[in-house]
Structure formats: C-alpha cells, structure tokens
Amino acid sequence: xxxxxxxxxxxxxxxxxxxxxxxxFREINPKKAALRVEAKFPDPGKYRPFVCTQCGKCxxxxxxxxxxxxxxxxxxVDKDKCTNCGECVPACPVGVVFRHxxxxxxxxxxxxxxxxxxxxxxxxxxxxxAASQEAKEA
Amino acid sequence: MANGLAGTTLxxxxxxGDIRRLPTxxxxxxxxxxxRGITAKILYDEVPxxxxxxxxxxxxxxxxxxxxxxxxxAGSKVEFGSVSPLTNGPGDSNMGxxxxxxxxxxxxDLIIFxxxxxxxxxxxxxxxxxxxRDASGYWGLKSLDCEKKLKDDLGxxxxxxxxxxxxxxxxxxxxxxxxxxxxAGRTGQGAVxxxxxxxxxAVRGNKSIQVKDLDSLEKQVTGxxxxxxKHPNMVPWQKYGTAFFIQWSNANAVIPAYxxxxxxxxxxxxxxxxxxxxxxxxxxxxxxxxxxxxxxxTKAVIPGKPEVHxxxxxxxxxxxxxxxLGMKDINHVAYINWLLDxxxxxxxxxxxxxxxxxxxxxxxxxxxxxxxxxxxxxxxVDDVEHFLDMVAHRRGVGDWFxxxxxxxxxxxxxxxxxxxxxxxxxxxxxxxxxxxxGMLLSYMTADIGAHHxxxxxxxxxxxxxxxxxxxxxxxxxxxxxxxPLFDTWCICRLFWGELDITPEEIxxxxxxxxxxxxxxxxxxxxxxxxxxxNRCHYMERNRDNGRAFDxxxxxxxxxxxxxxxxxxxxLSLAQIDxxxxxxxxxxxxxxKGNPTRELLQDLGIDYxxxxxxxxxxxxxxxxxxxxxxxxxxYKPKAF
Numbered sequence: 001x002x003x004x005x006x007x008x009x010x011x012x013x014x015x016x017x018x019x020x021x022x023x024x025f026r027e028i029n030p031k032k033a034a035l036r037v038e039a040k041f042p043d044p045g046k047y048r049p050f051v052c053t054q055c056g057k058c059x060x061x062x063x064x065x066x067x068x069x070x071x072x073x074x075x076x077v078d079k080d081k082c083t084n085c086g087e088c089v090p091a092c093p094v095g096v097v098f099r100h101x102x103x104x105x106x107x108x109x110x111x112x113x114x115x116x117x118x119x120x121x122x123x124x125x126x127x128x129x130a131a132s133q134e135a136k137e138a
Numbered sequence: 139m140a141n142g143l144a145g146t147t148l149x150x151x152x153x154x155g156d157i158r159r160l161p162t163x164x165x166x167x168x169x170x171x172x173x174r175g176i177t178a179k180i181l182y183d184e185v186p187x188x189x190x191x192x193x194x195x196x197x198x199x200x201x202x203x204x205x206x207x208x209x210x211x212a213g214s215k216v217e218f219g220s221v222s223p224l225t226n227g228p229g230d231s232n233m234g235x236x237x238x239x240x241x242x243x244x245x246x247d248l249i250i251f252x253x254x255x256x257x258x259x260x261x262x263x264x265x266x267x268x269x270x271r272d273a274s275g276y277w278g279l280k281s282l283d284c285e286k287k288l289k290d291d292l293g294x295x296x297x298x299x300x301x302x303x304x305x306x307x308x309x310x311x312x313x314x315x316x317x318x319x320x321x322a323g324r325t326g327q328g329a330v331x332x333x334x335x336x337x338x339x340a341v342r343g344n345k346s347i348q349v350k351d352l353d354s355l356e357k358q359v360t361g362x363x364x365x366x367x368k369h370p371n372m373v374p375w376q377k378y379g380t381a382f383f384i385q386w387s388n389a390n391a392v393i394p395a396y397x398x399x400x401x402x403x404x405x406x407x408x409x410x411x412x413x414x415x416x417x418x419x420x421x422x423x424x425x426x427x428x429x430x431x432x433x434x435x436t437k438a439v440i441p442g443k444p445e446v447h448x449x450x451x452x453x454x455x456x457x458x459x460x461x462x463l464g465m466k467d468i469n470h471v472a473y474i475n476w477l478l479d480x481x482x483x484x485x486x487x488x489x490x491x492x493x494x495x496x497x498x499x500x501x502x503x504x505x506x507x508x509x510x511x512x513x514x515x516x517x518x519v520d521d522v523e524h525f526l527d528m529v530a531h532r533r534g535v536g537d538w539f540x541x542x543x544x545x546x547x548x549x550x551x552x553x554x555x556x557x558x559x560x561x562x563x564x565x566x567x568x569x570x571x572x573x574x575x576g577m578l579l580s581y582m583t584a585d586i587g588a589h590h591x592x593x594x595x596x597x598x599x600x601x602x603x604x605x606x607x608x609x610x611x612x613x614x615x616x617x618x619x620x621x622p623l624f625d626t627w628c629i630c631r632l633f634w635g636e637l638d639i640t641p642e643e644i645x646x647x648x649x650x651x652x653x654x655x656x657x658x659x660x661x662x663x664x665x666x667x668x669x670x671x672n673r674c675h676y677m678e679r680n681r682d683n684g685r686a687f688d689x690x691x692x693x694x695x696x697x698x699x700x701x702x703x704x705x706x707x708x709l710s711l712a713q714i715d716x717x718x719x720x721x722x723x724x725x726x727x728x729x730k731g732n733p734t735r736e737l738l739q740d741l742g743i744d745y746x747x748x749x750x751x752x753x754x755x756x757x758x759x760x761x762x763x764x765x766x767x768x769x770x771x772y773k774p775k776a777f
Binding site for chain 1: 207208209236243282286294317318343344345346347348349352356360363364367372376420421422423424425426427428429430431433435437447
C-alpha cells in the first residue's frame with residue numbers, strides 16, 4: 001500500500017501533518033509529522049507534498065538495522081534499536097525522514113493512511129496495489 | 139498546559155528593546171476567551187484615553203487565540219489589536235494563514251508591544267530565541283517583496299507578517315500581510331505597526347500544543363471533516379471561494395457599484411467567480427488545517443504591465459475594487475488587489491477610498507490638476523495605480539485620502555460627506571444596506587465601524603422582508619454576539635456559515651481543548667461582555683453619547699437605489715432612527731445609545747459604568763429594567 005501524490009491538488013492546509021502527529025504521538029505538532037509540504041511562493045505559486053515512496057534507502061544506510069519493511073510495504077523504525085544517528089535523513093531522496101529534539105529516534109511514515117482519509121482535494125490518495133506486486137518488491 | 143494554550147506571553151518594550159517572558163494568564167483567558175476578548179480587555183485597561191493611536195502610548199497586541207492550531211477546522215487565525223487610528227476606538231483585525239498556529243508551536247500565546255522603537259526592527263522568534271532585529275534592510279520594501287526577502291534570508295519554514303510602505307507612512311487604513319496574500323486588513327493595524335517602527339514578525343516553532351481531551355477532540359473533529367467533505371456547498375466553495383457571491387450579490391441588489399451609487403452592475407459577468415477561475419487561477423490555497431481551501435492564488439495579466447501574483451480577489455475585494463470602481467476585466471480587479479496588497483493597504487477600505495475619490499472626480503470636486511495631471515475615471519486601472527501611489531506616499535491630495543474617506547470628506551467638503559461610505563471612520567464592506575436594513579444597522583452599530591464580520595444579515599433581510607425594519611435589531615444583536623466569538627477563539631467563521639457546523643459543535647470542540655465545560659449561552663454572554671466593554675471604551679475616547687456615532691452617511695437615506703432589481707428601494711431617516719431605538723432597547727442601553735449601569739453590572743464590568751458615569755455618558759436607567767436576554771437567536775440561514 002502506498003500514497004499517491006497529486007501535487008497540483010495540494011492547497012497547503014497541512015491537515016495531513018496534524019492528523020499524522022495526533023495519531024502517532026498524541027500531540028498536535030506538524031514538525032513531528034512523517035510527511036512534508038513544500039510551498040513555493042510567490043513564484044510559481046505552488047504547493048507540493050512529499051511522502052515516503054518506499055524506496056528502501058533508509059533501511060540500506062541504517063547502521064543499526066533499526067529500519068525494516070513490513071508486509072504493508074512500510075518501513076518501520078524500531079525505536080529501541082534506533083540511535084538517532086541521522087544517517088537515513090540525508091539518504092532519503094524525497095526528504096521525508098525526520099528528527100525532532102523531543103525524540104531519540106527518527107520519524108518515518110508507517111502508512112496508517114489517515115492523511116489520505118482527511119485530504120479533501122485528492123492531493124494524497126490511498127494507492128492499493130496488487131498483492132503480487134507488493135510481494136515482488138518486498 | 140493541557141488547555142490549548144502554549145504557556146508564555148511576551149511583553150516587548152520597543153523603546154528599550156526589553157523582552158519579558160511571562161506565564162500566560164489562564165484566568166484572563168478563561169474570562170475573556172483570548173483573541174478579540176483579551177484584546178478588548180487589555181486595550182481598555184492599558185491605553186490612556188488621550189493616547190494618540192499612532193503614538194508611543196498605544197499598544198499593539200498579537201494574539202494566537204485559544205483554539206488556533208488545535209486541530210479545529212480552520213483553526214488558523216491570529217488576531218491583532220490596538221486602538222485604531224481609523225476609528226479612534228478599540229480596534230482589532232485578524233487573518234488566517236499559518237502565523238497564529240506557528241506562534242503557538244513556538245510556545246507563545248500573546249505578544250504585547252509597548253512604546254516606539256528608535257529604529258526599524260522586526261521581531262524574530264525561533265522557539266526560545268527571541269530577538270528584536272535591525273530591519274533597516276527591509277524598511278521601505280513592499281509587503282510581498284519583504285515577505286519574500288525575509289523567507290530567503292531566514293528560511294522557508296518561518297511564517298512572516300509584514301507591513302508595506304503604506305504602514306510605514308502612517309496611512310490609516312494600512313494592513314498587515316502574511317503568506318503572500320492573507321491580510322489583517324481592517325482598523326489600520328498596519329499603521330500602528332509602522333508607527334512603532336515594527337516592520338515584520340518572523341516565527342518558527344517545533345513544539346506541541348497540548349489540549350485537555352485529545353481523544354474526544356480527534357474523534358469529534360475527524361467526524362466533522364469527513365461528514366462535511368460531502369456537503370453540497372463544498373464543491374462550489376472549493377472552486378470559487380467567496381468570489382462565488384459576486385453574481386449572487388448583484389442578482390440580489392446588494393453589491394456596491396460606482397461608490398455605492400447603485401446596487402446593480404451591468405458588467406458583472408466580466409468580474410465574477412467564473413472569470414477569476416478561468417483567467418487568473420494558479421492554485422487553490424488554504425489556511426492552516428482548513429479543508430475548504432477558499433483562497434485562490436492568482437495572476438493578473440495586463441498588456442504593458444508586468445504579470446503579478448496575488449491571492450484573491452475574494453468577494454470583498456472583488457466587489458469593492460471591481461463593481462465599485464466600474465472595472466470591466468477581472469485582471470484589472472486582480473491587479474488593483476495586488477497593488478493594494480503590496481503597498482500594504484487594506485483592499486476593503488482601499489476600494490472604498492478609491493471609489494470615493496472617483497465619485498469626487500465624477501462630480502468635479504477633485505480635478506486633473508489635483509492628480510498630477512491624471513484623471514480618475516471609473517474603470518481605469520492606470521488611474522487607480524497612479525492615485526494609489528499618491529496616497530501611499532502622501533503626495534499632494536493623496537495626503538487627504540491617507541486618513542480614509544471620512545477624513546478626506548472633511549477636507550474636500552462641498553457635500554462629499556454624504557457619499558463617504560463609512561461609519562466611525564471605517565469604510566463599508568462590499569454590501570449596500572439600503573435594501574437590506576439589518577445590514578445597514580449592522581454597519582451602524584459595529585464597534586469598529588462599517589465592517590461585516592460583526593453581523594451580516596442579507597439572508598435575514600431577504601427572509602424577514604427587505605422593506606421592514608421592525609424586529610431586525612434583536613437579530614443583529616444576536617449576530618453581533620455569535621459572529622465575533624470566532625474572532626475571539628481565533629478560528630474561521632466560514633465553516634459555520636457554509637457547512638452547517640453548529641455553534642454547539644464548536645463549543646464542544648472548545649471544551650475538549652480547554653476543559654472549560656461551558657455552554658453556547660455562556661459563550662454568547664462573554665461575547666456580550668466584550669461588546670459592551672468596547673462600546674464603553676469607544677465612548678470614553680470619543681466623549682459623546684453613543685448614538686452620535688451610529689449614523690451612516692446620508693446617501694443611506696437620501697438616495698434611493700437608481701437601477702437594477704433594487705430600483706427605487708431605500709430607507710428613510712425615520713426608519714433608521716426606529717432601528718436604532720429598537721437596537722438600543724434590545725441591548726439594554728438607553729435611547730441615547732449609552733449602556734446602563736444595570737447592564738454593565740449584570741455583565742460583571744461595573745468599572746466601565748463608573749468610568750462612563752464620571753464622563754456623564756452612563757445610560758439612564760431603563761423603566762422596567764433591562765431585557766433578561768439580549769438578542770434573539772435566529773435559526774434559518776443567517777450568517
């Protein structure tokens with residue numbers, strides 16, 4: 001399962017960031033979200049959301065083996081193993097591995113899909129792919 | 139704090155540069171609910187009655203509010219407050235975007251600026267780091283250019299509020315700009331910032347906001363969002379934003395055209411929502427946490443001029459700078475919107491001021507020699523561009539208009555007061571009240587002058603009879619209590635009006651956030667307290683019976699609507715007086731429009747009665763006492 005991004009539909013409301021941190025931290029704090037929204041104003045005047053593409057680069061570079069893929073396709077951070085070394089942060093090609101001073105582990109999307117449920121413009125859409133395709137990639 | 143507050147209040151002395159961090163006063167918030175409420179209370183308590191609004195004794199308040207940033211739909215507002223240079227009364231203005239929530243994410247609920255900085259500064263906040271920084275490199279920049287430069291210099295994730303050259307030059311209807319198109323436009327808050335040499339505020343924060351009962355809040359708000367995604371109003375709202383109402387307003391004879399001379403615009407098809415979306419739209423744009431995305435980020439393309447980007451025009455700017463100026467191309471309306479935004483002028487008062495000047499030109503009260511050889515004709519975008527440059531830099535007769543229409547009319551005289559479309563010094567919103575008596579009464583009695591956010595009654599007027607004035611006052615009183623609550627909580631009002639989210643639901647959210655456990659009626663009572671405190675404050679500053687301030691310009695009763703579906707409609711002065719009499723009675727004020735001691739005591743602000751009494755303006759006791767409940771709840775579509 002993945003998240004499809006229709007970038008032209010994003011309006012920059014950041015509802016996705018709020019529900020993400022409510023779900024995962026029981027706090028309201030967009031800086032703890034596992035996705036980000038880029039705003040380019042005044043020119044050209046566009047928003048662009050970035051979400052995990054499940055490329056696996058974070059798992060590859062993790063020196064502690066703290067990041068691993070699960071059946072849903074998501075890369076899950078083992079908070080006990082993660083040392084917050086930060087190797088995975090620049091390794092992520094879309095910039096969606098995050099650190100926050102409150103926590104000693106990195107934040108990566110677990111594909112709970114709440115952001116896609118609340119997104120009212122279709123910028124973030126739940127993308128169910130054939131099980132065989134998911135299995136092949138996993 | 140698990141009550142929606144960030145926890146810290148800042149008091150910043152601009153004379154000395156001293157920055158004090160104080161724990162946010164939870165008792166004050168509980169009583170006044172933040173936003174407009176706390177602003178009213180602090181202004182009442184702290185600004186001397188003889189203080190010049192643009193002098194060192196005025197204060198400037200930035201308030202992020204109790205509900206903003208708290209996963210509440212459209213919980214995005216930040217409220218600015220100071221004694222208004224435009225109305226000389228307590229003033230406030232708010233805007234959406236992302237600044238309010240970000241202030242709370244940085245840890246701050248409230249900022250109170252005192253004094254005047256000896257040199258231009260901007261306030262820099264990056265979580266615990268708070269600095270007044272030299273703004274000499276930004277002073278003089280236009281609003282949108284300044285925001286861009288600050289973002290380039292500090293980082294994209296800083297949220298910025300700036301003023302433009304107009305605010306620096308003390309133009310009384312200057313605004314504060316944020317997010318490349320959100321403005322706190324009304325009451326001249328940008329002029330107050332400029333008078334304090336405060337060019338901008340830049341904030342970044344990474345803290346969490348704690349609420350009382352997140353589980354219940356999440357369940358309730360998620361339910362509201364999912365439910366309203368399918369609301370029939372959602373699609374047009376997302377497509378057009380408020381520009382949808384341009385056609386509606388014209389069809390219903392309330393749109394202002396040619397400086398409120400008439401309420402029908404023959405070229406409406408050239409400036410409506412369809413034109414905006416078809417010719418100008420770049421992207422839809424939302425405030426923090428809002429799923430309605432009413433903001434339209436657009437471009438204006440005019441041959442011979444640079445392509446410019448802006449947000450809008452929304453309904454108010456679209457009408458006041460569109461039909462009200464006789465514009466015949468949506469690109470021209472958008473371009474004027476951009477001019478005003480970038481100069482840092484309120485595009486509502488701005489539209490009113492340009493339209494007033496155009497009517498003066500039409501009637502020969504100002505001439506080409508007054509305008510540096512230019513004309514000021516209906517529908518000319520070039521004339522508007524030149525005129526605004528004169529105003530923003532106070533050149534020649536531009537200086538007359540720098541104080542808004544009321545002050546300009548006082549300079550020009552020769553009957554121009556009749557069509558200076560303002561109340562208490564603030565220009566009217568984009569609705570003509572001659573065939574909508576409740577709307578006219580709303581303008582007349584609003585604490586900040588003729589602004590629609592306190593009460594908007596067009597649909598009430600249509601439902602209850604547009605030629606009837608009886609019974610309208612009680613509904614206006616109710617609306618003046620419920621609508622300002624949104625500004626008090628620092629959330630947007632539109633989702634209530636457009637998506638049928640009830641006041642009960644919103645108060646339930648408030649209780650999940652704060653743990654206050656209050657009812658809608660209790661909230662309305664708080665709003666009434668705020669309303670009356672502002673009334674007393676206005677009277678204490680301006681030293682007259684309240685009624686003296688509550689009349690519209692004479693066009694409201696002398697001129698009938700000359701064209702369109704409202705042709706021949708209008709009100710008499712006797713009807714206007716009748717509405718005022720009913721309104722004062724509904725409020726528990728005396729016939730002179732003065733609040734009574736019995737009422738102020740009932741609301742728990744006895745000190746305001748003492749102060750009015752000393753000045754000789756305390757209301758005479760009402761025979762039989764004040765009404766037990768002020769205002770009448772109105773159920774059908776009445777926003």
